[in-house]
Amino acid sequence: MFLPTTKDEMTALGWHELDVILISGDSYIDSPYSGVAVIGKVLQKAGFRVGIIAQPELTTDADISRLGEPTLFWGVTSGTVDSMVANYTATLRKRRSDDFTPGSENNRRPDRAVIAYTNLIKRYFKNSRPIVLGGIEASLRRVTHYDYWTDKLRAPVLFDSKADYLLYGMAETSVVELARAFKEKKSPLSIRGLCYLAKTAPEGYISLPSFEECVFDQIAFTKMYHLFYQNNDPITAKGLAQQKGDRFLVQNPPALTLTQPQLDKIYALTYERDQHPYYEKQGTVKALETIRFSIPTHRGCYGECNFCAIAVHEGRTVASRSENSILAEVKAISRHPKFKGIINDLGGPTANMYAIECAKKLHNGACVDKRCLFPDICPVLKIDHSSQLDLLTKIRLIPGINKVFVGSGIRYDMVLADKQNGLAYLKEIVAHHTSGQLKVAPEHAAPHVLKMMGKPSVGSLLKFKKMFENLTYAVGKDQYLTYYLIAAYPGSSDREMKQLKDFVTNKLHLTPEQVQVFTPTPSTYASVMYYTEKDPFTGETIFVEKNITQKVAQKEMIAKPTASSAQKTQAVKPSNLPHGYANKPRLQRKSR
Ligand code: SF4
Missing domain, CATH: 3.40.50.280 (Cobalamin-binding domain)
Structure with missing residues (x-):
């Protein structure tokens, strides 16, 4: 209803x-x-x-x-x-x-x-x-x-x-x-x-540098952002207060991460999976094509890419639905009068984080001094794709389900790190859940820029590419990897874009189509870098391209130029959806 x-x-x-x-x-x-x-x-x-x-x-x-x-x-x-x-x-x-x-x-x-x-x-x-x-x-x-x-x-x-x-x-x-x-x-x-x-800050709340201090002093703004970011975990966060004027x-500290029963209850509510008739009269909503028969399996992301707002909005803790809850939704979808047998996406902000979370984080909160996946995968995080494998296998056996695609992005470094089930998971994805293209997001290739992004090195991408191509060849399918890349990111000058161009030409053997000019979205580390032109973790000065013509030129160094890319407007790519979707395929990418 x-x-x-x-x-x-x-x-x-x-x-x-x-x-x-x-x-x-x-x-x-x-x-x-x-x-x-x-x-x-x-x-x-x-x-x-x-x-x-x-x-x-x-x-x-x-x-x-x-x-x-x-x-x-x-x-x-x-x-x-x-x-x-x-x-x-x-x-x-x-x-x-x-x-x-x-x-x-x-x-x-x-x-x-x-x-x-x-x-x-x-x-x-x-x-x-x-x-x-x-x-x-x-x-x-x-x-x-x-x-x-x-x-x-x-x-x-x-x-x-x-x-x-x-x-x-x-x-x-x-x-x-x-x-x-x-x-x-x-x-x-x-x-x-x-x-x-409020007129006063509550007792025990951390006092952030005031708005006026931040405007006056970029170092104060960077300090404010660190405090803001560090106090975002539901288990460890303190309340924050920031003065402006008087x-x-x-x-207040963030809401507790939803438990699995709470999440299951939310997704057990009935949804029409349609546009309300009052608004339907005004025209069709394009987003419906992708989201109508897609299923969010979890929320949150511990990838913590510096340009992405998911960690700040949804949290660094992945909260996953139970298998039963997801299977019940698939069965309900299979009875929907408009369903034609295809589930467009089974995923979340990062598809293969489903049911993989750090036990220490769940009890004590996310670490303040290190990240789960960068610069290397933390050994405490036990990566095991077996739950996802089970889920995918069970879903495709449900009567009425012809295809289930995993359209959300996959972290290839996590697949490689799972020595037990990573290969089996990718085999399943390649054989049954790829709709022609599998999306991966290396974003860049120059080591300095990848560091600024908080992304893994290209070495793991090349290993993953080889695995994907071998598995694809083995099942005789015509399908490819699609690479998302960002131009004009902080730290990226023409020199780094040339490195990226060499990489895509000589290692990936393609001219990429999915290249975005970087947008600094509010409350991300990347927007702090863009504004201050400094590495917020070391204080070192970094090059930041701020001239729009030059930003477009960076993009055109690697992407196929379109009819005047600089003047062409683009379709909306919502960047930060609040529930699981965060990067619906073809509609948007994660807060980038
Ligand atoms: S111990 Fe490792 S995996 Fe766990 S929260 Fe800390 S950095 Fe992340």
Whole structure:
């Protein structure tokens, strides 16, 4: 059942008012891949009456007023992607299309959507119920951050938006606690995952360098980012406070990682896997083609690539669904009237992290002084693909399932590190789960740039390539590896791009098609590098290409030039989806 989007639908449910109204920058797709749909369903399951207004018109009150005013709160999200990433290319040109807007024309998602929607509510509802921000845009702009689109540091978004609260990260438990607190007229201020503004910083909270200090001093900003990043683990994080003027942004410690039973319950909720009929009248949403019959198996990522926001938004701890939960979803999909036998993607931010996590991290929290996969795979992480192997084998035997593709990216260094089951896993992927192309993301080849990215060396890529090609030959299939690469990343000059060109020409033997110009997304280490032109870990000065013509030239050194790539607009590639998907194939890549 869809959540209501009109008064008539509310009336049909016997509801005269709603407890919570959710506003989204995406069209309303009722799918476990849509954060707003998931949050709405979770609140509804907890007993609250919830409605959704998608992509409201900003110039009149026709949309924003159509469900009345909620009794508890408004929830506001930009949608599955930061609105500035959705609306502009890396070369700062307006994108023409948006895969989450009916008809695909990029004309419904405002810039800085959470600010625009908060203003809209405040314009038509004086002394409104509390406004609560959530989703990727709010989450990654919750403290002082570098904003590529204005080329300056911006204050925590609660100061700019004048909303009342912000829930960051995975918010299913926090949002229910918040709704209950409002209903019972209790203070919500101790809820995990909550940010708010206050006159003083709570006792015991870590004081971050203030917004003004960060603007004045890049070293203070780098220090702030380290503290922010280090206090992101649900087990070890302290609360944070950041002053701006005479007020503080207060960030409570993150919500606890969802347990497997909690995750299973969320995915056991029923989703229509379709666009709401109210919005269907406005046109088809392209994203539905990919996400309708895809299945998220887990959340979180410990890859910690420096350009990616997943670790900050979803967390470094991988939370996996049970096999039974995933199999039940596959069976439910097999009965869907529009299902044609193909599951487009079974995956998560990194497909092969499913059911692989560090026991130490689960008990004591993620290490502050080292990473799980970089520069080498931590020996404490026991990599074992057997659960994934079992799952994939069982799914393809379910009646009605003709094909199950793994469309999300695979960490090839993890496959190589699994001496027991890595080869068997890849064999299974090659023989049964590759739709012509398997995506891998080396991103670059120059050692200095790979270090800045936090990515493994190309040696492991070449070993993986050989394995993939041998296995593909053995099963007699016509399929390839697709390589994602980034141009104009901090540390990359023409010299490093020449190294990359040599590598793709002489080792990969191709002219790559999937090359992106780097976009510094908010609250990533890469955006700190881009802004400060320093390595945040050593303080050393690094080269950063900031001239747009030169950025495009870097890309064209290795990619097939298109008709004036610099002027061409691109399709929306949502970068930071909140639920498992994070890099839907062909729609987007991980926060890059
Ligand atoms: S011990 Fe190793 S695998 Fe575990 S959290 Fe620390 S770095 Fe990651």
